[in-house]
Amino acid sequence: QEQLVESGGRVVQPGGSLRLSCAASGFTFSDAGMHWVRQAPGKGLDWVTFIRYDGTDKYYADSVQGRFTVSRDNSKNTLFLQMKSLRLEDTAVYYCAKDQGEYFDSSGYSYNWFAPWGQGTLVTVSS
Amino acid sequence: SSELTQDPAVSVALGQTVRITCQGDSLRKYYATWYQQKPGQAPALVIYGKNNRPSGIPDRFSGSRSGDTASLTITGAQAEDEADYYCNSRETTGNFPWVFGGGTQLTVL
Numbered sequence: 001q002e003q004l005v006e007s008g009g010r011v012v013q014p015g016g017s018l019r020l021s022c023a024a025s026g027f028t029f030s031d032a033g034m035h036w037v038r039q040a041p042g043k044g045l046d047w048v049t050f051i052r053y054d055g056t057d058k059y060y061a062d063s064v065q066g067r068f069t070v071s072r073d074n075s076k077n078t079l080f081l082q083m084k085s086l087r088l089e090d091t092a093v094y095y096c097a098k099d100q101g102e103y104f105d106s107s108g109y110s111y112n113w114f115a116p117w118g119q120g121t122l123v124t125v126s127s
Numbered sequence: 128s129s130e131l132t133q134d135p136a137v138s139v140a141l142g143q144t145v146r147i148t149c150q151g152d153s154l155r156k157y158y159a160t161w162y163q164q165k166p167g168q169a170p171a172l173v174i175y176g177k178n179n180r181p182s183g184i185p186d187r188f189s190g191s192r193s194g195d196t197a198s199l200t201i202t203g204a205q206a207e208d209e210a211d212y213y214c215n216s217r218e219t220t221g222n223f224p225w226v227f228g229g230g231t232q233l234t235v236l
Contacts, residue, residue: 035225037170044230045162045170045213059224095169102217105177111158112217112225113175120169 002026002116004096009121016086016125022079022096022118030054030074033099035114036081038092038123046092049081050099064090086125093120131159131214131228138234139204147199147231149214159197159214161190164230170213174199201233209235 008020022034036048049070050059058070069082079096097114104110131151139145149159158177162170172181174190187202197216201208214228 037227044211045164045215045227047215047225047227050225100175103176105158109158109177110156110217111160111176113160113172114162114170114215115172115181117169117171 002098004098004116004118006094006096006118006121009094009123011124011126012086013127014086014088014125017082017084018086018123020081020083020094020096020121020123022081024077024079024098027098029072029077033101034070034072034079035097035099036070036079037095037097037114037117038090039095039120040089040092043092048094051079083123086123088125091123091125093122095120131216131226133212133214133228133231135229136232136234138236139201140236141206142203144200144202145204145233147201147212147233149197149199149228150195151216151226151228152195153216153219153226154192154195154197156219157217158192159190159216161188161197161199162213162215163208164211164213165209173212204233204235206235209233 003025005023012018035050038046051070067085071080097117100113102112161174163173164170178190189200191198211230213230218226
């Protein structure tokens, strides 16, 4: 079955850097767009970034633009999130999720969904 | 608006029906997707598209929309449905193309 496993989370000081990884299995990784979504302790889900299946297009939330970089290695079925200039408010569980594509129904409405999700990796920014 | 608004908390008696709503301008063009999250677990897909359930999701879960509001309805809520529920959609304005609602904590009494 499709599976995602994140790794790389740890405690890091403000201003520091960290790289997260997400290992994919059970599907053709090179055909799938991928997301990172984070969740601060006790808070809701916060979309972070998306990368197209071939890495040619990337989108970022305003809160991480210029500090975070998403990338992928399709030969190793792995997604990455390089985080720099980390702030206290970046403390969160970071999930990777597979984008299932965009679809349109007969009424012209569009839909898209994320599945599966990984189990998450905790990043704590603290001095 | 580049937001999806959900009620923070909703409760339902065991076996009764509950509706969780999500409001936002983007829902006039995109269907909401619904995710369930239980404590200590990753989010799990519940409803996508007009009213589609992935395998393993009971048919007591259903989705609908009207204007700028999407709804997740649980008909005959069970104790195991107690969880946080998040709506999600593509975004029609702003600089980022996806957005989540703030989440609704469902309590089954």
